[in-house]
Amino acid sequence: MSREETILLDGCQPWPHEIAAFYRDTDCWRGETFGQILRDRAAMYSENIALTYGEEHVSYKTLDERVDQLAAGFQRIGLKKEDRVVVQLPNTIAFFEVCFALFRLGVLPVFSLPTHRYSEIQYFCAFSEAKAYIMPDHFNGYNYFDMAREVRENTPSLQHVITLGESEDFMKLADLYIDDQYIQPEVSPSDIAFLQLSGGSTGLSKLIPRTHDEYIYSLRRSNEICDLNEQSVYLAVLPIAHNYPLSSPGVLGALYAGARIVLSSGPSPDEAFPLIEKEKVSITALVPPLAIIWLEAVKTRSCDFSSLQVIQVGGAHFSSETAKRIQPAFDCKLQQVYGMAEGLVNYTRLDDPDEIVIHTQGRPMSPYDEIRIVDEEDREVAQGEAGELLTRGPYTIRGYYKADHHNAKAFTSDGFYRTGDLVSLNEAGYIVMEGRVKDQINRGGEKIAAEEVEDHLIAHRHVLDVAIVSMPDKFLGERSCAFIIPFEQTPSAAEIKAFLQKRGIATYKIPDRIEIVNSFPQTPFGKVSKKALRKMITEKLANV
Numbered sequence: 030m031s032r033e034e035t036i037l038l039d040g041c042q043p044w045p046h047e048i049a050a051f052y053r054d055t056d057c058w059r060g061e062t063f064g065q066i067l068r069d070r071a072a073m074y075s076e077n078i079a080l081t082y083g084e085e086h087v088s089y090k091t092l093d094e095r096v097d098q099l100a101a102g103f104q105r106i107g108l109k110k111e112d113r114v115v116v117q118l119p120n121t122i123a124f125f126e127v128c129f130a131l132f133r134l135g136v137l138p139v140f141s142l143p144t145h146r147y148s149e150i151q152y153f154c155a156f157s158e159a160k161a162y163i164m165p166d167h168f169n170g171y172n173y174f175d176m177a178r179e180v181r182e183n184t185p186s187l188q189h190v191i192t193l194g195e196s197e198d199f200m201k202l203a204d205l206y207i208d209d210q211y212i213q214p215e216v217s218p219s220d221i222a223f224l225q226l227s228g229g230s231t232g233l234s235k236l237i238p239r240t241h242d243e244y245i246y247s248l249r250r251s252n253e254i255c256d257l258n259e260q261s262v263y264l265a266v267l268p269i270a271h272n273y274p275l276s277s278p279g280v281l282g283a284l285y286a287g288a289r290i291v292l293s294s295g296p297s298p299d300e301a302f303p304l305i306e307k308e309k310v311s312i313t314a315l316v317p318p319l320a321i322i323w324l325e326a327v328k329t330r331s332c333d334f335s336s337l338q339v340i341q342v343g344g345a346h347f348s349s350e351t352a353k354r355i356q357p358a359f360d361c362k363l364q365q366v367y368g369m370a371e372g373l374v375n376y377t378r379l380d381d382p383d384e385i386v387i388h389t390q391g392r393p394m395s396p397y398d399e400i401r402i403v404d405e406e407d408r409e410v411a412q413g414e415a416g417e418l419l420t421r422g423p424y425t426i427r428g429y430y431k432a433d434h435h436n437a438k439a440f441t442s443d444g445f446y447r448t449g450d451l452v453s454l455n456e457a458g459y460i461v462m463e464g465r466v467k468d469q470i471n472r473g474g475e476k477i478a479a480e481e482v483e484d485h486l487i488a489h490r491h492v493l494d495v496a497i498v499s500m501p502d503k504f505l506g507e508r509s510c511a512f513i514i515p516f517e518q519t520p521s522a523a524e525i526k527a528f529l530q531k532r533g534i535a536t537y538k539i540p541d542r543i544e545i546v547n548s549f550p551q552t553p554f555g556k557v558s559k560k561a562l563r564k565m566i567t568e569k570l571a572n573v
């Protein structure tokens with residue numbers, strides 16, 4: 030038996046000892062922690078601005094101090110090392126204060142997105158046995174209070190519900206900043222720093238444990254590749270709890286570099302374009318549908334984009350037709366980013382020729398990333414052929430949190446993660462996205478696990494059976510289509526959508542289209558053929 034690293038948190042797959050030693054020897058893992066990094070940056074960059082949100086500017090030094098105040102408050106209410114806290118915050122300064130205060134206490138944020146609703150939040154709280162849940166009061170027209178009350182009632186582990194806003198029912202985040210000493214526990218670089226969410230394919234999102242050591246390595250490498258440094262200004266328009274704007278290099282990469290982060294509460298050109306001009310933004314990250322919106326908007330706006338050096342596009346397949354338009358429209362570089370919250374991130378390089386940047390999804394960021402492209406029997410395919418991407422490396426997890434059964438399928442016996450993505454490699458070793466083998470819909474970067482939504486729909490009394498597949502869409506790349514075999518009565522699309530809304534699932538997961546059928550096409554093994562269903566809907570759409 031190989032010796033293993035001691036990781037304290039139950040339910041996490043430890044790194045094999047020899048492999049951890051190798052990543053340390055190769056200087057991938059440098060023994061840093063998030064709590065300490067902010068301390069160091071505050072010493073180095075002191076009065077430099079770390080965060081800008083509207084008219085508010087927070088220096089590195091102030092951020093560091095506010096984090097300590099909040100850590101003291103969190104400790105006072107009883108949060109301690111290895112506790113879990115579900116954090117559902119939009120792009121705000123509080124997001125950073127909360128995360129770093131938790132990091133300093135060794136408490137693990139569980140990152141959820143502002144669009145998540147009761148079904149997701151209650152599950153994250155229950156599954157992680159969270160002690161606290163931190164949420165906005167309202168955001169994008171949604172009031173979180175009713176949901177939070179229901180979550181609190183149904184989740185025995187939850188001791189505190191904390192809100193950004195004003196409320197009599199809940200603890201106010203603002204009251205937790207206290208000028209007090211607190212006892213800083215020993216937080217080790219090999220400890221789990223937080224739990225990130227998977228896009229998922231079977232059932233509800235899996236939780237992804239990431240250690241300080243490996244995540245910080247991914248930030249450092251990302252910064253080198255994206256040329257992020259203390260002069261950079263990173264504009265965050267996507268929800269920053271998502272792995273891509275969080276870490277590729279994202280807001281955490283920006284803090285690591287001593288750069289400035291400009292927060293936009295939304296991604297629309299109306300909000301983002303004036304910020305680019307005013308704050309002299311040098312780099313930002315988009316998903317493909319947003320890139321299309323920005324390309325349209327830029328035609329009619331006269332904004333000064335001269336500070337902009339790089340636009341990253343990732344999260345879903347980016348068509349080369351659209352990719353071509355970025356550089357001429359914004360007079361800056363395009364960088365394609367193909368990554369996953371489980372680890373591996375691929376980038377096109379800033380000095381790559383147009384041909385590569387427009388037609389590929391980049392190559393692994395680390396020389397220590399290992400990739401294999403395999404057929405259904407796990408045999409490596411010939412160069413240039415499509416197969417499933419398997420990967421392991423210095424920042425790719427070895428297992429999901431508390432998921433032994435699923436882990437046995439999602440990882441090979443020698444520790445490769447099965448990405449579920451179908452890719453090929455070009456001669457230069459760059460990845461080209463070809464499709465997907467996992468049962469997931471990628472709706473403009475928002476990943477939907479078909480099974481999760483099917484499980485909700487099957488609960489409808491007029492649904493006998495259901496299968497959800499992707500259908501092509503010019504704007505989002507893919508949308509979701511639910512094929513339903515009705516029971517007794519045929520439910521209308523509006524009824525189905527209202528039903529799902531009421532069950533409290535995130536709106537992006539609600540099927541865009543409902544197709545009523547008498548039976549499903551089957552594979553030779555008698556399973557539902559989703560391939561045939563995708564073909565059916567694709568052809569139907571093409572004929573309209």
Ligand SMILES: O=C(O)c1cccc(O)c1O
Pocket residue numbers: 272273276277343344345366367368369370371374
């Ligand atoms: O999850 C993703 O889609 C993703 C995309 C780009 C970069 C990342 O880090 C990601 O996690």
